[in-house]
Amino acid sequence: MNEPDILRILGKNVGLGQSAKVSFNVAKLHTQNTIDVPVIIERSKKPGPVILISAGIHGDEINGVEIVRQIISKGINKPKRGTIICIPVINVFGFIHLDREFPDGRDLNRVFPGTSGGSLASRVAFKLVTEILPHIDLVLDFHTGGADRFNSAQIRIIKDNDRLEELANVFGAPFVLYSKNISKSFRTTCQKSGIPILLFEGGKSSNIDNTITNSGVNGIKRVLNHLNMLSRNFKVSDPKKPCIYVLNSKWIRAHYSGMFKAIVTINSEVKKGDILGNITDPYGSFNYFVKAPNDGYVFNINESPIIYQGDAIFHISTKVRA
Numbered sequence: 001m002n003e004p005d006i007l008r009i010l011g012k013n014v015g016l017g018q019s020a021k022v023s024f025n026v027a028k029l030h031t032q033n034t035i036d037v038p039v040i041i042e043r044s045k046k047p048g049p050v051i052l053i054s055a056g057i058h059g060d061e062i063n064g065v066e067i068v069r070q071i072i073s074k075g076i077n078k079p080k081r082g083t084i085i086c087i088p089v090i091n092v093f094g095f096i097h098l099d100r101e102f103p104d105g106r107d108l109n110r111v112f113p114g115t116s117g118g119s120l121a122s123r124v125a126f127k128l129v130t131e132i133l134p135h136i137d138l139v140l141d142f143h144t145g146g147a148d149r150f151n152s153a154q155i156r157i158i159k160d161n162d163r164l165e166e167l168a169n170v171f172g173a174p175f176v177l178y179s180k181n182i183s184k185s186f187r188t189t190c191q192k193s194g195i196p197i198l199l200f201e202g203g204k205s206s207n208i209d210n211t212i213t214n215s216g217v218n219g220i221k222r223v224l225n226h227l228n229m230l231s232r233n234f235k236v237s238d239p240k241k242p243c244i245y246v247l248n249s250k251w252i253r254a255h256y257s258g259m260f261k262a263i264v265t266i267n268s269e270v271k272k273g274d275i276l277g278n279i280t281d282p283y284g285s286f287n288y289f290v291k292a293p294n295d296g297y298v299f300n301i302n303e304s305p306i307i308y309q310g311d312a313i314f315h316i317s318t319k320v321r322a
Helices: 062-073 092-097 120-135 162-171 186-192 210-226
Strands: 006-009 012-015 019-028 034-043 050-055 083-087 138-145 149-157 175-178 197-204 244-253 258-262 275-280 287-291 296-302 312-321
Touching: 006 034, 006 120, 012 019, 012 034, 019 120, 034 092, 050 062, 050 120, 062 083, 062 138, 062 197, 062 210, 083 120, 120 186, 138 149, 138 186, 138 210, 149 162, 149 210, 162 175, 162 197, 162 210, 175 296, 186 197, 197 210, 244 296, 258 296, 258 312, 275 312
Parallel strands: 050 083, 050 138, 138 197, 149 175, 175 244
Antiparallel strands: 006 012, 019 034, 034 083, 149 197, 149 296, 244 312, 258 275, 275 287, 296 312
16 A cells, blocks of 8 residues: 555544544443543654554453553654554443443454444444554554463464465464454454454453563564564564464363363473363362373463363364474
8 A cells, every 4th residue: 555645544634754643432421421542643754554553352351452552652653664553442441341342242343344323332343444444554453362261472364375474473473373264353354455464362351461462562563673664763583482383273171160270381382191280179079180182282271260161271282383
């Protein structure tokens, strides 16, 4: 896309070399207080790509919000060329209450591209798709694991897309997970619009983890540097280890309800039969050891101390490519 001299977003003109903070107001609270979704725009004097860095599609995924916050507070979002648009919290409604969903009970990431006259979540999706996405060349979208399930830092992309593989490798998260696009998700809408998107997953909901945030911030710096957008004020380091591409994986589910404790740590490489954790009861009557069903990497661990039969407790790779 050829970047224009004047970028018009949400009714505001932002020229090359200018900064702006705009917002879109979709609805008011029942108290009549307005809820604004802040959009932070930084433009270089030199034209270049327009990058969207977003988080908080789910209001309880704080780790992603913290990554984008650091990008802004450290000035990483001030590009050497091109434009960087940051939206730290898309679902401000959910963020206020640390709730995954909107007040209307809908998951924002299941209503894209939205409609102008639909539900509250649908209206926010529509505003994002019609007012922001038409200007964007690349999206970096940040998420975390749901409930008590802690995700290793990972990039999720669809298969057979050379551009996404290139960018995922540049980002340098420990894992790259191939996953299909979900109907009516933000990622699906970006793909249909021809906009490449890297979806980052890391950590768990309602939690900030320094290792995960560092992985996210460093990944963004690498991508910006790769695109010749990163300011010379910032240094870029290569990942400590090459990315592991997860071609196939499976969830290990609890055979019993009880008190659960993981023994392995996130990112561990395990062998078939290795003990991953154990399930006990409060009365000391049994102790069940959870074992690895195959060789692989553990990239998601359920950190809830109490689990029920059938709960997902570990996510393990079954086929990888280094």
